[in-house]
Every structure is written in structure tokens, then in C-alpha cells.
Amino acid sequence: MAARFAALQREGRGALVTYLQAYDPDRETSLAILRGLPEAGADVIEIGVPFTDPMADGPSIQRAALRALKAGATLAGVLGMVREFRAGDAATPVVLMGYYNPIFAYGVARFCADAAAAGVDGLIVVDVPPEEADEIEPHAKAAGLDLIRLVAPTTDEARLPRVLAATSGFVYYVSITGITGTRSATREALAAAIPRIRRHTGLPLAIGFGIRTPQQAAEAARLADGAVVGTALVDTLAASLDEQGRARPDTSRQVLDQVRGLALAVRGARQAG
Template identity: 85%
Template sequence: MNQTGAASRIAERFAALKREGRGALITYLQAYDPDPACSLAILRGLPGAGADLIEIGVPFTDPMADGPSIQRAAQRALKAGATLAGVLAMVRDFRAQDAATPVILMGYYNPILSYGIDRFCCDAAASGVDGLIVVDVPPEEADEIEPQARAASLDLIRLVAPTTDEARLPRVLAATTGFVYYVSITGITGTRSATSAQLAEAVPRIRRHTDLPLAIGFGIRTPQQAAEAARLADGAVVGTALVDTLAASLDEAGRARPDTVRQVLDQVRSLAEAVRAAGKQAA
């Protein structure tokens, strides 16, 4: 629930998918990669290709949780002129055509601090952002942004890792809204994948501490992996695999080719088909 007592777009989407008997496909793109127009075209095409929720990466010079692929995407985006204000403008452009798909900003604290925390939370909500993942703000420092996010009706989504022990887990989850993001590996994005057995063991452990939807990310690259994660939990997050497809489609100068948008959206369609098929089998 948000401040007005209404369910957030994120809660509504997970509830609708639960009624359908399937998990969510959550796709990630880095804003402004490789340029504002191409990035916005991909963003606008994601819901139609099957993305249920969308994470938008806010480009940052030192993305410590991200692997080489997303680091390079951030560098391309910054070179293309990305700013936090520009990312919010991109969300506003998206909202002009789509009022239903939840949008989560994923990034780091420094750009928010520079923008101004109160101003950022107000502007993000006004732009149509539904939730925030601030990678480098741990629960112990949540009061840096949590009150402002709550006042703006923004869900604050927490990362839980395999190394989050039983004592710490309730503390991490206590301040979480929207959904829980399970980082399925120890390490940075896009480097390796968790095994089925590891995921099957981790999901019930987290569920004992929260009723929120649980999404699995980091290391999910293939339709099969996405389907399994969405079946075991409530959603699968795919990021690096899509960023890699985009990067491979660029020309020698790092510019988008005519089929860059299509290649990324075709990959999303194949992921979405697998997630939907897995849901039907499990239902």
C-alpha cells in the first residue's frame, strides 16, 4: 500500500500475475544506452514484448555491484549525456503511452544525493516511477532515503543475497516494500548463474520471513533459467543478457544499428514465452 492507501502498481501487477498462475518477467535496461532515442524505443517496446515490470538502470561512473557488461553500458550512457534528470524525463515519456507497467529505478546513492533526496523522491513519483533499488544503501542507513521514499509512495526494494544470514534477514526485509530482490549469486551481475538446487533451497528460507513477492536476479540469461526462476519464486530479473544483445548489435563506433531495438525486443519475447509457459505448467 502507498501513502494514499491504494495498492501500488508493483503490488497490483504481482497480484494480477498470481491470479494468472505465473511469475513475472522483469527486464532491465540501462537508460540512455547507447543513446536516448534508442533507449526510449526499447523502453516503450518492452511491455508489448512481454515485460511485466521494468527496471531502468541509472548510469553511474562507479557501479560497484555490476559486471563488465553493465559497466560498459553505463559508460556508453554517460557518454551519450545521461543524467538523473534525463532518466526521469525518459520515464515521463514512457508514461505518456503506458500507465500500467511498473517502473523501478535501479542505481546508486551518489546521483540521488547530488540531485537532492527530497526533490528526487518527489520528482521520481511525479514522473511515474514506482520503486527504487538503491544498491549501496544498506538497511542500517535506510533513514537516508526511506522516509522520503515512503512519503512519495515509492516502494523501496531490498537486495537479499545468499550470504544474508538468518539473523540479518528479518532486518533487511522489515523495511522492504514492493518485492524482494534475491541476488542469486555472490558477486557482480552477469558473471555466473545459481544452480536449481541453490535456488530451491534459498526461496523457502526467504519466504519464511516475508509475504512480499520474491524476484530472482543476477545470472539469469536464458529463457530456461528465467522460466525456472519465475516458477520457483514470483519473478525473474534479466539484465546482463539483454545488455549484451544490445552491445553486440552496435556498429564499430558504438552506435545503434537499424535492428538494435528489434534484436533486444525479440530476446524479451523469447524470455516472456518461456516464463508464461512455465507458469501454465505449474498452475
């Protein structure tokens, strides 16, 4: 993770961080998209671990999780997808994003060891705050996994250092108060928030929640070190499915074409800015 962000800094550009829900709408399609993301321009890949109660996520990702679970997704199956991806790509950082319940059921120490062995680089566990970090942090650290924290607009000056002290890899700035994919932050709000966080950390900073268009991604890449795009890609995938919710022949292509457009905007952001 650190090597990828350092390389991008040397190139003078921000990162495009893309999200997909594993097994959505089926394992084969999501694996095809996963394998195509680096060539399409994704610098870091977040893979959503399907869960029945994804409380930080909006309706689009909730529906994606239900499609994935219906397709047979399990935590072990997601790790298997990462192993298959790693057979053809050893360089692109992979982050698993999800919730604590499936990890707890799997066994925390076993999960961290298996995730690292599969080729996972980092974890975002949405519902484990710093106060409960000892549930997973020692095991993640022992396995060499970055534990990436979410910082929100409501994270105040007193709490910010505590959250950031428990963070590695990069900081994920949740640009809105609310769930994923519902609205977008203003440029003015982001321009005020990013320097405040930078005063407390030297880690790369990526902006997510509400980044939908190439223009918004470019703006995030100018203000911070990366833009995270998730719901917009999930929506494109969902719109491509047939009446029974199955992938069509061009489902993967539609999502990857969208990633190419986002990547082009992110790569030109600082030159244009």
C-alpha cells in the same frame, strides 16, 4: 507494483522483470526499447541509472553505463525518459535501479518527489543498506515509492528479518555472491534459498543476477514470483552496435525479440513445471 504481482498471481504465472540502462547507447534507442518492452512481454521494468562506479554490476553493465554517460545521461534525463514512457503506458511498474551518489547530488527529497511525479513506482538503491535507510526511506515513503531491497545468499537468519522489514514492492533475491552477469546459481541452491526467505515475508520474490536464458528465466518463475533479466539484454544490445558503438537500425528489434522469447518461457513455466 502490488497490483501487478497480484494480477500475475491470479493468472497463475510469474513476472518477467527486464532491465535496461537508460541512454544506452543513446537516448532515442533506449526510449524506443523502453516503450516496446510491455508489448514484448515485460511485466515490470527496471531502468538503470548510469553511474561512473557501478560496484554491484559486472563488465557488461559497467560498459553500458559508460556508453550512456558518454551519450549525455543525467538523473534528470532518466526521469524525463520515464515521463515520456508514461505518456503511453500508465500501468507497467517502473523501478529505477542505481546508486546513492547521483541521488544525493540531486537532493534526496527532491529526487523522490520528482521520481514519483515522473511515474516511477519503486527504487533499488544498491549501496544503501538497511542500517542507513534513514538517508532515503522517509522521503521515498512520503512520495509513495517502494524501496526494494536486495537479499543475497550471504544474508543470514539474523539479518534477514531486518532487511525484509525495510522492503516494499518485492524482494530482489541476488542468486549468486558476486556481480551481475558473471555466472548463474544452480537450481538446488535456489530451491533451498527461496523457502528460507518466504518464511520471513509475504512480499513477492524475484530472482536476479545470472538469469540469462529462457530456460533459466522459466526456472526462476517456477521457484519464485519473478525472474529478472538484465545483463543478457545488455549484451544483445552491445553486440548489435556498429564499430563506433552506435545503434544500428535493428538494435531495438534484437533486444525486444529476446524479451519476447523470455516472456514466452516465463508465461509457460508453471504449466510446464
